[in-house]
Amino acid sequence: MGLKAPIGSPSVRYLDRPASESFTMSYRFEFRPYQRRFRQPVRTHHGDWQVRQGLILKLTDDEGRSGFGEVAPLPWFGSETFEQALDFCQQLPQQLSDQAVPSLLPTLPACQFGLESVFSNLERNLRPIDLPNAQCGVLLPRGQQSLEQWSPYWKQGHRIFKCKIGVGQVADEMEWLDQLLGQLPFGAKLRLDANGGLNELAARQWLDWCDRNDQRIEFLEQPLPPRDFDTVMRLSYRYHTPIALDESIASWEQLKAHFHRGWDGIYIIKASIMGSPQRLRHFYHKYPIDLVISSVFETAVGHQALIQLAIDLAMTYPDIPHRALGLGTQQWFPDDGFSQTDWPLLWQRLA
Structure with missing residues (x-):
């Protein structure tokens, strides 16, 4: 094609x-x-x-x-x-x-x-990189399935688990997550992602719950829709649990705008849909924000590009602690060959 x-x-x-070189590739x-x-x-x-x-x-x-x-x-x-x-x-x-x-x-x-x-x-003649599971958060299914599936990931070395909320009733979701926290060993942490699906009352309920479990919750992601940024800012000052922006900063322009509006919380960077990775590298070199490189369910090809980007950013400021990447998504697919890092073989399969 x-x-x-x-x-x-x-x-x-x-x-x-400019034709500054003697030949053109x-x-x-x-x-x-x-x-x-x-x-x-x-x-x-x-x-x-x-x-x-x-x-x-x-x-x-x-x-x-x-x-x-x-x-x-x-x-x-x-x-x-x-x-x-x-x-x-x-x-x-x-x-x-x-x-x-x-x-x-x-x-x-x-x-x-x-x-x-x-x-x-x-x-750059890049080659596939194995990411230690301890440096990669894994997305769990909702409800009862999360209680049944977290254990193998823990044994594989994962320590950060992500769960989607804002889909069912608040009380029901809290009951399920209370059970999950009761099962997770010491050292495991949860990231909760509402995908902008809460109202202010529900966001406060969740932040109260997170504060009560503050040693187990890493952050609450995008509690309110992007239009409610001012409310999210107020909540970030009131509660101990860190808040992360995701849908609010899906584009490059949104990322810059929220940074200059004073957001000093966590940034969830879906780099695969944000445009130029080189532009992100330049921005991070100038403004070392608290970020998490996150997946949009890419194949191994895009997955590796995100790992390389995360490594490049980490090398910019090696003394700054870096959060686990949000790349634990491949288990959501069957064994269809798209998760393998033998890219020529993957290419042939697509023929």
Whole structure:
């Protein structure tokens, strides 16, 4: 795949780099779409999510070396749709030059992340990295299933567990989480994610509950919708439990805006849908915010790009403690081959 862009295409422009080198690198560009069905729907305040769609990108240089990247849209978080991403990739030519790099519109952040990642993967000759489970939070299912499934993850070394709230009644969800806390060993912590699904009263109830269990709760994520940022700010001053922003900072512009509005809490960074990872590196170098790199259910290709980004950020300030990454999501899929780090084999399977 990789059709030539039509003349006057509104989605693809090219920025010519100065010809400062004696030669121009040329790359063969290809892409292949994928679909993955979850073992069970991911239930959040946004609804039930049953199928993950995305695109795997591949660049091959004149010497036959290849690099891979991923486009993993999440439109209800503000990114482009899968169809828009597919349309963009279809417009790109089969041959790309390192001196004529596609300039993406800000409405295509997942495509921007994927394209920049595939260039970086090839140019830096990156190889898959094994992330210790202790450095990776794992997302548990809701309710009774969480009580049955946390133990194997603990034995594998996971110490941070994430649960979705704001879907059922507050009392029912608290009862389930009380049981979970009663089972989790000392040293385990919970991250609670409301996906913006609470009102102020429910948020206060949850923050009271979190404060009573403050040694077991790492933070409460996005308790209120993005429009209620001022209320979230007031709650962050009143309660001991840290609050994290997620939906509120889904885009690059939102991240900058909330930082300059004075948010000094935790930032959940869904880098795969935020655009340029290099731009995020520059921002973090200037403003070392308290952040968590988080997954949007990518394949191993996007997963590895996020791990590399997290390593780059950690190396910027090695003396600052860094939180566990929010990348424990692969167990939500069957053994379909998309979690393997043998990327050429994964590419062949998509053929």
